[in-house]
Amino acid sequence: MVRLSRSHLRLLAFLPLAVSGCATFSVSPQPRQLVNQTKTAVVEFFSPGSDAFEQGNAFAQNGQLVDAVEKFEEASKKAPNNGRFKEVMSAMRERIVDEGLRALADLPKENIPNRIERLQALVMYDHRSPSKVRTLLEEDTIRLEKIRRMSAKVINESTALSAFREFYGLQAYTPYIPTVAEAMRRVQEARGELISFGDGLVAAGELSAAAGHAEQLQDVFGGDADVTRLSANIAAAKKERQRQADERQGRQFIQWATTAAVDERLAAALLYLKKARSLLQQSGPDPRLDSLTTRLDALRLQQVGVLFDESLSEDYRRDLLAAVTRAIVRSCG
Numbered sequence: 073m074v075r076l077s078r079s080h081l082r083l084l085a086f087l088p089l090a091v092s093g094c095a096t097f098s099v100s101p102q103p104r105q106l107v108n109q110t111k112t113a114v115v116e117f118f119s120p121g122s123d124a125f126e127q128g129n130a131f132a133q134n135g136q137l138v139d140a141v142e143k144f145e146e147a148s149k150k151a152p153n154n155g156r157f158k159e160v161m162s163a164m165r166e167r168i169v170d171e172g173l174r175a176l177a178d179l180p181k182e183n184i185p186n187r188i189e190r191l192q193a194l195v196m197y198d199h200r201s202p203s204k205v206r207t208l209l210e211e212d213t214i215r216l217e218k219i220r221r222m223s224a225k226v227i228n229e230s231t232a233l234s235a236f237r238e239f240y241g242l243q244a245y246t247p248y249i250p251t252v253a254e255a256m257r258r259v260q261e262a263r264g265e266l267i268s269f270g271d272g273l274v275a276a277g278e279l280s281a282a283a284g285h286a287e288q289l290q291d292v293f294g295g296d297a298d299v300t301r302l303s304a305n306i307a308a309a310k311k312e313r314q315r316q317a318d319e320r321q322g323r324q325f326i327q328w329a330t331t332a333a334v335d336e337r338l339a340a341a342l343l344y345l346k347k348a349r350s351l352l353q354q355s356g357p358d359p360r361l362d363s364l365t366t367r368l369d370a371l372r373l374q375q376v377g378v379l380f381d382e383s384l385s386e387d388y389r390r391d392l393l394a395a396v397t398r399a400i401v402r403s404c405g
Contacts, residue, residue, distance in 0.1 A: 137168045227258050277313075322348040
């Protein structure tokens with residue numbers, strides 16, 4: 073708010089009379105406007121920049137922040153020693169920067185050209201040290217140049233596979249950077265060769281490499297029918313490889329079970345046989361399984377009967393029972 077001295081106020085009191093008195097000889101049809109202009113001129117004379125400052129406040133209240141800063145800058149130029157003008161102008165610049173950075177976060181990080189455009193518009197308002205806007209602008213500029221170089225390398229690669237490997241990771245930038253879009257067209261033209269390369273890996277039994285290649289193709293080409301077929305073939309080949317491995321392991325367990333049964337290691341034989349049946353996906357009746365179970369149950373009853381054999385002394389049976397009890401407790405614990 074502009075503060076005027078008492079002498080200034082007395083001068084302003086005579087202004088309407090002076091202006092109205094002159095209005096008789098004036099060609100202007102709007103004497104009230106002339107009065108207002110005269111008042112503004114007087115205020116500017118005694119308090120330079122006040123009018124621009126008030127206009128800036130009006131712009132700020134309407135959300136026109138850039139226009140507000142322009143008016144605050146105009147006010148500060150007219151009154152360079154006015155600390156309040158500078159303080160409000162600085163706060164308005166910071167508000168523009170903060171709101172601009174929040175809006176920048178809504179842009180995809182791959183949309184580097186638009187990010188750079190917005191940052192360039194903000195950098196003149198960021199007078200902080202260090203300047204966050206300037207730092208982001210430098211980072212995005214470097215990133216854009218790097219991606220352009222990588223895209224150019226893809227375009228100039230001699231083989232489809234090398235071009236694809238150079239391109240992988242750039243696909244997200246395709247909608248925003250023209251050179252990446254051009255590199256994408258180069259890779260799309262080589263799609264058939266890339267699918268054939270994956271088929272060759274499957275045929276050679278290099279399933280891990282084939283799976284990695286198919287995953288990258290999926291990332292670049294999305295739900296392409298040939299890529300889907302390749303992925304299905306890889307999954308089927310992996311399943312068959314696992315089935316063969318389980319079959320080999322199952323046969324090995326059967327051999328161990330047979331040897332253990334001959335050696336009267338019935339518990340081990342039963343365990344090996346169950347593992348073999350699980351690996352071989354056998355769930356039907358098995359005479360070997362029934363025989364081992366029956367023999368093992370009979371042996372367990374025979375071993376437990378020792379505890380009640382009256383041919384042994386009572387003290388020995390008591391000590392044996394205590395030892396068995398401790399063993400059971402340890403196994404349960």
